[in-house]
Amino acid sequence: MLSARPDLKKYTALRFKQDVRRHPDAAGPGEDVVLVFMEALGLEPPLTLVCSDFHLEMEGYPIEQGAVIEIPLLPPGHRRP
Numbered sequence: 001m002l003s004a005r006p007d008l009k010k011y012t013a014l015r016f017k018q019d020v021r022r023h024p025d026a027a028g029p030g031e032d033v034v035l036v037f038m039e040a041l042g043l044e045p046p047l048t049l050v051c052s053d054f055h056l057e058m059e060g061y062p063i064e065q066g067a068v069i070e071i072p073l074l075p076p077g078h079r080r081p
Contacts, residue, residue: 005047008073011073013070013072013073014041014043014047014070014073015040015041015069015070015071016038016039016068016069016071017038017039017066018036018064018065018067018068018069019037019038019039019065020034020035020036020063020064020065021034021036021037033052034052034053034063035051035053036050036051036052036053036056036063037049037050038051038069056069
């Protein structure tokens with residue numbers, strides 16, 4: 001999806017602000033579904049990503065209401081230290 005935005009080619013990373021939404025019992029009794037809506041900061045037109053808390057946890061990102069995280073756009077071998 002990010003590759004569909006030609007304006008993102010000038011960025012090596014984007015900062016996103018999180019809006020965490022918990023849906024109790026959505027996957028069954030006692031099983032919450034947590035979706036994280038992430039708005040990219042400083043982009044016009046705006047860019048919003050939606051993912052599960054599971055995917056962010058796998059990548060080692062915090063999941064907190066209002067948290068700002070930076071996500072690299074380049075593959076690991078092309079990132080700056």
